[in-house]
Amino acid sequence: MTALARVEELERVVEVEALVVRFGEVEAVAGISFEVGAGEVFGLLGPNGAGKTTTIRVLTTLLRPAEGSAFVAGHDVVRDGLAVRQSIGYVPQAISIDGALTAHENLEFYGRATGVPRRDRRERIEEAVEAMQLASFLDRLGRTLSGGMLRRLEIATALLKQPVVLFLDEPTVGLDPTARRLVWERLELLREEAGTTVLVTTHQMEEAERQCDRIAVMDRGRIATLGTPLELRSRHGVAALEDVFTEVTGGRLEEGGSFRDVRASRRRSRRLG
Amino acid sequence: MSAQAADVHAGSVEAALRSLPVRAARLRDGTLAMGWAELRKLRHDHLDIFTRSVQPLLWLFIFGTALRHNQALAGGSSDYRAYLAPGVMAQAALFVAIFFGLGVIWERDVGQLQRLLATPLPRLGIVLGKATGATIRALAQAVVLLAVIAVTGISIRWSVQGVVGAVVLLLLGTAAFACLSMILASLVRTRERFMGIGQLVVMPIFFASSALYPLALMPAWLRAVAHANPLTYEVHGMRQLLLGISTGGTLWVDFAVAIVFLVAMAVIAAKTYPRAIL
Numbered sequence: 324m325t326a327l328a329r330v331e332e333l334e335r336v337v338e339v340e341a342l343v344v345r346f347g348e349v350e351a352v353a354g355i356s357f358e359v360g361a362g363e364v365f366g367l368l369g370p371n372g373a374g375k376t377t378t379i380r381v382l383t384t385l386l387r388p389a390e391g392s393a394f395v396a397g398h399d400v401v402r403d404g405l406a407v408r409q410s411i412g413y414v415p416q417a418i419s420i421d422g423a424l425t426a427h428e429n430l431e432f433y434g435r436a437t438g439v440p441r442r443d444r445r446e447r448i449e450e451a452v453e454a455m456q457l458a459s460f461l462d463r464l465g466r467t468l469s470g471g472m473l474r475r476l477e478i479a480t481a482l483l484k485q486p487v488v489l490f491l492d493e494p495t496v497g498l499d500p501t502a503r504r505l506v507w508e509r510l511e512l513l514r515e516e517a518g519t520t521v522l523v524t525t526h527q528m529e530e531a532e533r534q535c536d537r538i539a540v541m542d543r544g545r546i547a548t549l550g551t552p553l554e555l556r557s558r559h560g561v562a563a564l565e566d567v568f569t570e571v572t573g574g575r576l577e578e579g580g581s582f583r584d585v586r587a588s589r590r591r592s593r594r595l596g
Numbered sequence: 597m598s599a600q601a602a603d604v605h606a607g608s609v610e611a612a613l614r615s616l617p618v619r620a621a622r623l624r625d626g627t628l629a630m631g632w633a634e635l636r637k638l639r640h641d642h643l644d645i646f647t648r649s650v651q652p653l654l655w656l657f658i659f660g661t662a663l664r665h666n667q668a669l670a671g672g673s674s675d676y677r678a679y680l681a682p683g684v685m686a687q688a689a690l691f692v693a694i695f696f697g698l699g700v701i702w703e704r705d706v707g708q709l710q711r712l713l714a715t716p717l718p719r720l721g722i723v724l725g726k727a728t729g730a731t732i733r734a735l736a737q738a739v740v741l742l743a744v745i746a747v748t749g750i751s752i753r754w755s756v757q758g759v760v761g762a763v764v765l766l767l768l769g770t771a772a773f774a775c776l777s778m779i780l781a782s783l784v785r786t787r788e789r790f791m792g793i794g795q796l797v798v799m800p801i802f803f804a805s806s807a808l809y810p811l812a813l814m815p816a817w818l819r820a821v822a823h824a825n826p827l828t829y830e831v832h833g834m835r836q837l838l839l840g841i842s843t844g845g846t847l848w849v850d851f852a853v854a855i856v857f858l859v860a861m862a863v864i865a866a867k868t869y870p871r872a873i874l
Binding site for chain 2: 380383384385405408409411413414415416417418419420421422423424425428432433435436437438464
């Protein structure tokens with residue numbers, strides 16, 4: 324049975340159980356559990372420092388959890404890290420495109436890096452170019468692209484391997500509304516046509532409400548509430564998801580994010596600008 | 597599918613991916629992918645090679661010319677510039693290699709590193725591919741330097757075996773120092789600190805070696821340090837191949853030191869490299 328066929332049998336593509344991540348004394352993720360079904364768009368929301376990115380880093384095998392377990396596409400993220408990395412696409416919060424390579428070279432590189440067979444590479448690149456509408460800037464160096472172009476290119480590079488799960492960490496941060504809409508349009512199409520499971524973190528409440536099947540709001544390393552946007556609004560008796568967010572996070576000023584995070588975030592916004 | 601069956605299947609996928617032939621193929625493909633990207637970057641910025649070649653040329657034609665007739669420094673050669681040429685070639689490559697880690701910190705800051713580490717690329721493949729980038733630059737510099745040496749008539753032995761052997765030794769050393777640089781980069785947080793540490797490391801490596809002067813001129817303590825310095829063996833081997841000058845020790849020892857140094861640095865870098873994102 325092929326990996327993809329086996330994954331199609333899986334009802335839950337991501338399974339997280341009592342996951343704990345510590346940095347020294349600080350518990351960045353404090354025993355969270357959730358599942359993501361096949362073909363679902365699952366949103367992780369929360370203020371800075373809530374543990375969203377840390378959770379994604381565990382699921383993409385970049386960090387080892389202190390306790391608990393996590394499975395992606397049926398593989399244990401600690402024991403079977405390589406098999407997990409074979410099954411996923413990952414677009415981190417920061418810009419991961421190589422600015423010194425052209426858009427096409429970035430696609431070629433990630434095709435090679437993710438082990439797309441040589442005979443399939445050209446076709447996969449053409450499909451990704453079509454899916455993310457990249458044809459007009461394929462020969463431009465990465466450092467000359469606009470924010471929207473960069474994000475679409477990054478997502479395209481993550482699709483080449485036809486991942487079982489696509490992890491997107493703040494994919495629309497720093498983008499103007501038009502670029503944001505285009506990114507989401509492309510993701511919607513991807514989901515409709517390929518049935519790709521997407522786990523996304525975002526700060527944008529309206530986007531999460533419109534695009535995610537289910538949402539987990541994280542606060543201080545814990546999942547404060549989890550459900551469909553409709554369930555969350557009705558459970559908390561509010562009209563908008565933003566009010567759910569304010570209620571479960573206590574509406575306090577954001578405390579998370581180190582100097583390095585803030586500097587990186589501002590630099591990123593400037594680059595995407 | 598039962599949880600137990602799924603577990604067994606997941607384990608067998610991982611086991612298949614970690615079998616020796618598959619790992620070897622992944623290492624080869626990963627190194628080639630990284631090396632290919634480095635080569636493409638160089639194509640977009642070929643001026644880099646020429647600007648980087650200026651410094652070694654200045655060493656050779658200003659420093660070397662000033663001391664041209666100093667027989668003690670020339671270590672058995674009639675022209676100090678000929679004696680200096682392999683040292684300057686190795687020095688130029690060392691400077692490229694030792695600051696190569698700056699790229700790792702930049703890649704971490706912009707997010708490329710996280711992305712690379714979440715691909716199935718083997719860590720060792722990433723490190724060796726990156727080191728290939730440094731060797732490509734070192735090779736281009738060496739070609740420019742050898743061309744200038746040929747045009748200006750500095751007397752070296754122009755045998756194919758000698759030139760190829762010296763270049764291979766230069767590339768092994770460069771790759772090893774690039775891996776050392778990646779180890780340093782994975783241990784520091786900022787580019788500014790890395791620059792400071794890079795300077796701190798590169799100067800003793802350069803001056804406590806036989807790159808500029810024969811070991812015989814050094815006091816005993818400095819000679820002992822130079823004997824523990826891989827650059828000494830790299831330059832010694834290159835001098836033997838390009839000039840026929842040997843100050844003790846055999847060529848195979850020079851190659852063995854370069855290979856062992858590269859393997860050790862690459863393995864350590866592959867272990868420490870992922871730490872850069874923490």
